[in-house]
Amino acid sequence: MAPRLETATDQQQHTQIPLPLTPLSRNREIAASASAPRRAGGGARAGAFERGLVALAQYAEREGxxxxxRSWSEELPDGTSVRLGVWLSNTRTRRAGLSAEQRGQLAALGVEWAEAEA
Known part of the structure; x- marks a missing residue:
């Protein structure tokens, strides 16, 4: 239990007084970028799933x-690079967290483990 401020010595009381600190300009920039609205389709798990799904469809169409x-990266038409092999491996590992719709989308592309669970 922390000592009460009234029973602390003068030196202890001085160290427990909150100091009026202002964030550095860099911290303000970081805070502003974190609170900035995200662009559509970016950043969130759902956006990552959609990008991976588009990359997988593109790969399947080209390669059959x-x-x-696992080391394969697929470049989307907009120039975005998707680490497709890693995405597919991680998606399979985390398949219990996928919605039925997401498993159905993967199954429609021919992903066998998704077909078994869809």
Missing amino acids: TVVVA
């Missing part, structure tokens, strides 16, 4: 398979 090497 949804078997992707």
Whole structure:
């Protein structure tokens, strides 16, 4: 239990007084960027899933398979690079957290483990 301010010595009381500190300009920039509205389709888990799904569909159309090497990166038409192999591996590992709709989308592309659970 912390000592009460009234029973503390003068030196202890001095160290417990809150100081009026202002954040540095860099901290203000970080706070402003964190509170800035996110652009549509970016940043959130749902956006990451959608980007991965688009990348997988593009890969499947070009290669004729949804078997992707873990190290494979797919570039989307807008220039965004998706680490498709890592995304697919992580999505499979975390499949219990996918919605039925997301599993259905993966199954529609031919992902076998999603078909079994969809």
